[in-house]
Amino acid sequence: MEEYFFTCPYCWQRISMLLDTSVERQTYIEDCEVCCQPISIDYRIEDDEVVAFEAESIQ
Numbered sequence: 001m002e003e004y005f006f007t008c009p010y011c012w013q014r015i016s017m018l019l020d021t022s023v024e025r026q027t028y029i030e031d032c033e034v035c036c037q038p039i040s041i042d043y044r045i046e047d048d049e050v051v052a053f054e055a056e057s058i059q
Helices: none
Strands: 002-007 014-019 025-031 038-046 049-057
Touching (some): 002 049
Antiparallel strands (some): 038 049
């Protein structure tokens, strides 16, 4: 697991999530810890490092 920091697409606060680096690619929905809005998370891992990360609002 790796803590990853990014900006919430709703409230613009910097938040963090734990990403599972043992899985090559994941896509899921998780609520912002500040404003509780649902965020679509999509990330890719290579050699135990985050190589791509997107956090988007759900419309």
